[in-house]
Amino acid sequence: MKKRGRGMACMWYPIGFTVAANPSAATVKVNTDGTATLLTGTVETGQGALTVLGQIAAETLGLATDDVHVVSGDTDVTPMDTGAIASRTTYVTGNAIVRAAEKAREILFESTAPLLNVKPDQLEARDRQIQVLGFPSKSISIADAVQHSESIVGNPAIGSATYNPPTVEMDPETGQGKPFNTYVYATQIADVEVDDETGEVEILKIVAVHDCGTPINPMLVEGQIQGGISMGVGFALQEEILFEEGRQINPNLTNYIMPTSLDMPELDVGLVDNYDPTGPFGAKGAGEPTAVPTAAAIMNAIHDAVGVRITTLPATAERVLGAIMEKQQLEQAAG
Amino acid sequence: MATRNKDIQQKTEELITVEESKAPAQQPLAIPTDNPVAYPLELPQGEARLRTPAVGQRARRPDGRLHGLGQTQYIDDITFPHMLHAKILRSKYPHARIVSIDTSEAEKMPGVMATLTGAEIPENSFGPTYQDQPVLAYPIARHCGDGVAAVAATSEQLATEALEKIKVEYEPLPAVFDPLEALEKDSPKVHGGDTNIYTSKVIKKGDVEKALKESEHVFHRQFRTQMVEHVPLEPHASIASWDGNGRVTLWTSLGRITLGREDLSRTLKMPQSKIRLIGTVVGGNFGGKNEITTEPVLALLSKKSRRPVKLVFTRGDEFISSTIRHPFVMDYTTGVNNDGKILARKIRLVLDGGSYCSWTGTTIGKGSILAPGPYDIENILVEAFAVYTNKTTTGAMRGFGAPQVCFAYESQMDDIAHKLGLDPLEIRLRNGFSENSLSPTSQTLQSVALKESLAQAAERFGWKERQS
Amino acid sequence: MLVELKVNGEPRSANVSPETTLLKMLREYLNLTGAKLGCDVGDCGTCTVIVDGVSVNSCLMLAARANGREVTTIEGLANSDELHPLQEKFEEHGALQCGFCGPGMLISAMNLLDKNPDPTVFEVRDALSGNLCRCTGYTKIIEAVIDAGRVMNTEQANS
Numbered sequence: 017m018k019k020r021g022r023g024m025a026c027m028w029y030p031i032g033f034t035v036a037a038n039p040s041a042a043t044v045k046v047n048t049d050g051t052a053t054l055l056t057g058t059v060e061t062g063q064g065a066l067t068v069l070g071q072i073a074a075e076t077l078g079l080a081t082d083d084v085h086v087v088s089g090d091t092d093v094t095p096m097d098t099g100a101i102a103s104r105t106t107y108v109t110g111n112a113i114v115r116a117a118e119k120a121r122e123i124l125f126e127s128t129a130p131l132l133n134v135k136p137d138q139l140e141a142r143d144r145q146i147q148v149l150g151f152p153s154k155s156i157s158i159a160d161a162v163q164h165s166e167s168i169v170g171n172p173a174i175g176s177a178t179y180n181p182p183t184v185e186m187d188p189e190t191g192q193g194k195p196f197n198t199y200v201y202a203t204q205i206a207d208v209e210v211d212d213e214t215g216e217v218e219i220l221k222i223v224a225v226h227d228c229g230t231p232i233n234p235m236l237v238e239g240q241i242q243g244g245i246s247m248g249v250g251f252a253l254q255e256e257i258l259f260e261e262g263r264q265i266n267p268n269l270t271n272y273i274m275p276t277s278l279d280m281p282e283l284d285v286g287l288v289d290n291y292d293p294t295g296p297f298g299a300k301g302a303g304e305p306t307a308v309p310t311a312a313a314i315m316n317a318i319h320d321a322v323g324v325r326i327t328t329l330p331a332t333a334e335r336v337l338g339a340i341m342e343k344q345q346l347e348q349a350a351g
Numbered sequence: 352m353a354t355r356n357k358d359i360q361q362k363t364e365e366l367i368t369v370e371e372s373k374a375p376a377q378q379p380l381a382i383p384t385d386n387p388v389a390y391p392l393e394l395p396q397g398e399a400r401l402r403t404p405a406v407g408q409r410a411r412r413p414d415g416r417l418h419g420l421g422q423t424q425y426i427d428d429i430t431f432p433h434m435l436h437a438k439i440l441r442s443k444y445p446h447a448r449i450v451s452i453d454t455s456e457a458e459k460m461p462g463v464m465a466t467l468t469g470a471e472i473p474e475n476s477f478g479p480t481y482q483d484q485p486v487l488a489y490p491i492a493r494h495c496g497d498g499v500a501a502v503a504a505t506s507e508q509l510a511t512e513a514l515e516k517i518k519v520e521y522e523p524l525p526a527v528f529d530p531l532e533a534l535e536k537d538s539p540k541v542h543g544g545d546t547n548i549y550t551s552k553v554i555k556k557g558d559v560e561k562a563l564k565e566s567e568h569v570f571h572r573q574f575r576t577q578m579v580e581h582v583p584l585e586p587h588a589s590i591a592s593w594d595g596n597g598r599v600t601l602w603t604s605l606g607r608i609t610l611g612r613e614d615l616s617r618t619l620k621m622p623q624s625k626i627r628l629i630g631t632v633v634g635g636n637f638g639g640k641n642e643i644t645t646e647p648v649l650a651l652l653s654k655k656s657r658r659p660v661k662l663v664f665t666r667g668d669e670f671i672s673s674t675i676r677h678p679f680v681m682d683y684t685t686g687v688n689n690d691g692k693i694l695a696r697k698i699r700l701v702l703d704g705g706s707y708c709s710w711t712g713t714t715i716g717k718g719s720i721l722a723p724g725p726y727d728i729e730n731i732l733v734e735a736f737a738v739y740t741n742k743t744t745t746g747a748m749r750g751f752g753a754p755q756v757c758f759a760y761e762s763q764m765d766d767i768a769h770k771l772g773l774d775p776l777e778i779r780l781r782n783g784f785s786e787n788s789l790s791p792t793s794q795t796l797q798s799v800a801l802k803e804s805l806a807q808a809a810e811r812f813g814w815k816e817r818q819s
Numbered sequence: 820m821l822v823e824l825k826v827n828g829e830p831r832s833a834n835v836s837p838e839t840t841l842l843k844m845l846r847e848y849l850n851l852t853g854a855k856l857g858c859d860v861g862d863c864g865t866c867t868v869i870v871d872g873v874s875v876n877s878c879l880m881l882a883a884r885a886n887g888r889e890v891t892t893i894e895g896l897a898n899s900d901e902l903h904p905l906q907e908k909f910e911e912h913g914a915l916q917c918g919f920c921g922p923g924m925l926i927s928a929m930n931l932l933d934k935n936p937d938p939t940v941f942e943v944r945d946a947l948s949g950n951l952c953r954c955t956g957y958t959k960i961i962e963a964v965i966d967a968g969r970v971m972n973t974e975q976a977n978s
Binding site: 022023024025026027028029030033034035057059060061062064066067070071072074075078079080081082088089090091092096097098099100101102142143144184186189190191192193194195196198199200201202203204205207223224225226227229230231232233234235236244247248250251255256257259261262263264266267268269272274284286288289290291292293294297299300303304305307308309310311312313315316319325326327328329330 | 396399400401402403404405406407408409410411412413414444445446494495526528552553554555556572573574575576577578579580582605606607608609610611612626627628629630631632633634635636637638640641666667669670671675713716717719720721724725733741742743747749750751753754757758760761762765766769775776779783784791792793794796797798799800801803804805807808809811812814817
C-alpha cells in the first residue's frame with residue numbers, strides 16, 4: 017500500500033572559510049568605448065560565477081551586463097583567488113570586484129568632475145553615464161569619460177583591489193569566536209509516497225525556499241537550488257560507494273546509482289527577500305546550501321508516511337522495508 | 352655567391368628527379384561542399400544582458416551559448432602536437448609497503464616515452480592543512496586508489512598496456528576500514544604513531560551536563576551517513592607542457608589555480624614565476640577538483656619526454672582516486688522542555704577521514720559549528736574527531752559536513768516534535784534563530800532569514816492544509 | 820581500416836584501427852569534440868549522437884559499424900544564421916550549467932521532438948533518462964525542451 021507523507025528540514029550554512037583568510041583579488045579596466053574587462057582568478061566550474069561577477073562589475077560601473085567581458089583562470093594574467101569553494105565566490109570575489117570597479121570609477125569621477133563643474137563626490141555612474149547626483153541631465157557618457165581620462169588627463173580607468181571576510185579566531189578549548197562573516201538559511205519540504213510492501217520511496221514534489229541575500233542573477237540561483245536538491249535526493253535515497261576489504265566494488269555509473277531525469281520530482285523554488293549589507297549589493301551566496309537540507313526533509317517525510325525513523329543513509333528500499341517490518345514486529349509483540 | 356646558389360639549385364634538381372620515381376600515386380582530393388561546423392555569430396543574447404541596473408537581471412550566460420553549440424573547450428577537447436597520454440598505476444592493496452618498483456619492461460615498449468615513480472618526485476607531499484598526501488605513494492600506499500607509478504606513451508591504449516608491465520613488489524600491511532574501529536588503541540595505524548585521530552574540534556557553551564539533567568525530556572539517537580562521490584560529468588583532466596625557458600604550463604580542470612600553482616611550486620621545487628596554470632571551463636567540480644591530483648606527475652613526465660602529456664581520469668579513477676564525502680557517525684543527545692524548547696545539545700561526531708587529510712580540517716570545523724542546528728541553544732557541547740582509514744581520501748564535497756549534520760539535527764527535531772505532539776513547523780519556529788541570535792560559537796548573527804524561509808516554504812507547500 | 824560515413828550531411832572518412840569507437844573517431848580523427856567522453860561504457864550519455872535516425876551511445880558503437888551511415892552530432896544543429904530552437908531555448912532558460920552533458924542532452928531532446936513534437940513532461944523525462952546531469956537537477960532542461968517543442972510546432976504550422 018502507498019502511504020503519503022510530508023517532511024520539512026531547515027538549515028544554516030556559512031559563506032567563506034572557517035576563520036582562515038580566504039581573500040580574492042580583482043582587476044577592472046574600462047575601455048575607451050565604455051565597455052569593460054574584468055580579470056578574476058576564479059575558475060568557472062559551471063555554476064555561472066563569471067556571469068554573476070560580470071553583473072557585479074557592470075552594476076558598480078553603471079554599465080549593462082553585456083558591456084563587461086570577464087577573463088578568468090590563468091595564473092599568468094588573472095590575480096590570485098582562493099577559488100570557487102565554500103560558496104564564497106559571489107560574496108568574497110564579488111566584494112573584491114566592487115572595490116576594484118569603484119577604484120576605476122573614482123578615476124573617471126576625478127577626471128570628469130571639472131568637465132561638469134562639480135566635485136568628484138557629487139557624481140554617480142548609472143545607465144552608461146557619469147552623471148551628477150540629483151541632477152542626472154548633467155552627464156557625460158562613460159565612453160567619453162574614459163576617452164577624456166585616458167587621452168587628455170592621462171589617467172587610464174583601471175582599478176585593482178582585494179577582499180577578505182573579517183573573522184575572529186576560535187578559542188582552542190571552547191571553539192568560541194566568529195568563524196564566518198555571514199550565513200545563509202533555507203527550508204525544504206518534501207512530499208513523498210512510500211510503498212509499505214516494497215520500501216520504495218517516490219518523491220512527488222519538493223518545495224525549497226532559500227536565502228541568498230540579493231540574488232544577483234535569480235535564474236542562476238534557481239539553477240543552483242535545483243541542482244543542489246538533485247544531489248540531496250541522491251544522498252538521501254540512492255548513492256553509496258560500497259567497499260569490500262578496502263576495495264570499492266561499484267566504481268562505475270552502472271552500479272553507483274544517482275538521480276536521472278526520471279528520479280527527480282517537480283521542484284518549486286523560491287527566494288526569501290533579504291539584503292546583507294556586508295555583501296556585494298546585498299548578496300551572500302548559494303552554491304552549497306542548496307544540497308544541505310534535502311535528505312533530512314525526505315527522511316522526515318518517510319517518517320510521516322510510515323512511522324519509521326531512518327538513521328542510516330541512503331534510505332534504499334531495502335533499508336526502508338527493513339525498518340517497516342521491524343516496526344510491525346514490535347507492534348505485534350506489544351499488541 | 353651566384354656560383355654557390357647555382358650549385359645548390361643543381362643538387363636540388365638532381366634530388367627531385369631521383370625522388371620522383373618514389374612519388375605516391377596522385378589521388379584527387381574530395382573538396383567539402385558543405386560547412387560541417389556552421390554556427391551563427393551575431394545573435395543577441397537576450398534583453399536582460401542589455402539592461403541597467405545589472406544586478407537582479409536574469410542575464411543569459413555567454414558560456415551557455417558555447418555549451419549549446421558544443422564549442423566549449425574542456426581539457427580533453429584540447430590537443431597539442433606530439434602530445435602523449437599518461438596513465439597511473441594504482442596500489443594493489445589498501446595498505447602496503449612498496450618494496451620495489453621495476454619500470455624497465457614498460458620503458459622498453461616502443462611508444463612509451465617516460466615513466467615515473469614516487470621516489471623521483473622532488474617534494475612528494477602536499478595538502479591544504481597537513482601535507483600528508485604523496486603525489487605518487489612511496490614508500491607506503493594507503494588506499495587502493497593511491498597512485499604508485501605513471502607512464503606516458505603515444506596512445507592511451509599503449510599507456511594502459513605499459514602499466515601492466517610495471518612490476519611492483521608489495522608488502523601488505525594490516526589495514527583498518529571502519530572509523531569506529533580506527534578510534535581504538537590497537538587498530539592498525541594508517542600514518543604510524545599511536546593514534547588514527549588526526550584532527551579534532553570542540554565547541555563548548557554553557558553547561559550541557561547540568562542542563563540535560565534539568566531537561567524534562569532527553570532524546571538520544573545515533574545517525575550515520577555514507578560515502579558518496581561528486582560524480583562530475585567531466586572527469587579530472589590535465590595537460591602539461593614545457594618551453595625552452597624551463598617554464599611549465601598546465602591546462603587543468605583544477606578549480607583553484609592559485610593554490611595549484613603553489614602546490615606545483617612546492618612539489619616540483621620550482622619558483623612560481625616559472626609555472627603557469629590555465630583553468631578553462633570545468634565540467635562540474637562540487638569540491639572534488641579543488642586540489643592537485645596528477646598535475647605534478649604530468650609535469651614531470653612532460654619534462655622527461657620533452658612532449659606535452661595529457662591525462663584524463665577514467666570514470667573508475669574518478670571513484671577510487673579522487674576525493675569523496677566524509678561519512679559521519681553522529682551521536683545526538685538533546686534535552687528539551689515540555690513546550691519543545693531545546694535546553695541542551697550534546698553531540699559527538701566521528702568523521703571517516705580516509706587515507707589523507709585533504710579538506711578534513713574545513714569539514715570538521717564547519718561540521719562542528721553547524722552541528723547544533725540553526726537553533727537558540729544555551730548549552731552546547733560538540734566533540735568531533737576525524738580518523739584515518741585505509742579507504743578513499745575524503746575531501747571537500749558540497750556542504751563540508753553540513754548535509755550530514757543537518758540529516759541528524761532535523762531528524763531529531765521531528766522525533767522531538769512527534770513525541771511532544773507538536774507540529775514540526777511550530778517547534779522549529781519556537782527554537783529557530785532570529786536576528787541577533789547567538790550562534791554555537793557565541794557570534795551575534797545578522798541578516799538572519801531562517802523563520803522567513805520556514806514560513807514561506809510552509810505556505811508554498813500548503814503545510815497547514817495537509818494533516819499528517 | 821577506412822571508415823566512410825556522412826556526418827552532419829557531409830561525407831567524411833578516416834583510417835582507424837578496428838577497436839576505435841565512433842566516439843573516438845568523431846573526437847580524435849574528425850575533430851568534432853562536441854560529443855564527450857564521460858564514462859566510456861554507455862552509462863552517462865555524454866557521447867550521445869544520432870545514427871540513421873536513432874540516438875546511440877557512440878562510445879559503445881565501433882566506428883566500423885557506422886560505415887556508410889548518417890551521423891548527426893551537436894555541431895550539426897545550428898546553421899550560419901540561426902541556432903536550433905532547442906539551443907535557443909536551453910540558453911534562454913539557463914538549462915545548462917557546466918555544459919558537459921549539454922551536447923548529449925540536446926541530441927536526445929532533438930531525437931524526441933523529431934518523433935514526438937508535443938511531449939508530456941513525463942515523456943521528456945523518459946527520453947532524457949539516459950543522459951546524466953549532475954549540475955542542474957534537470958528542471959530547466961525539461962522546461963526548455965517543452966518550450967522548444969512549442970516553437971518547433973508553431974514553425975511547422977506556419978511553414
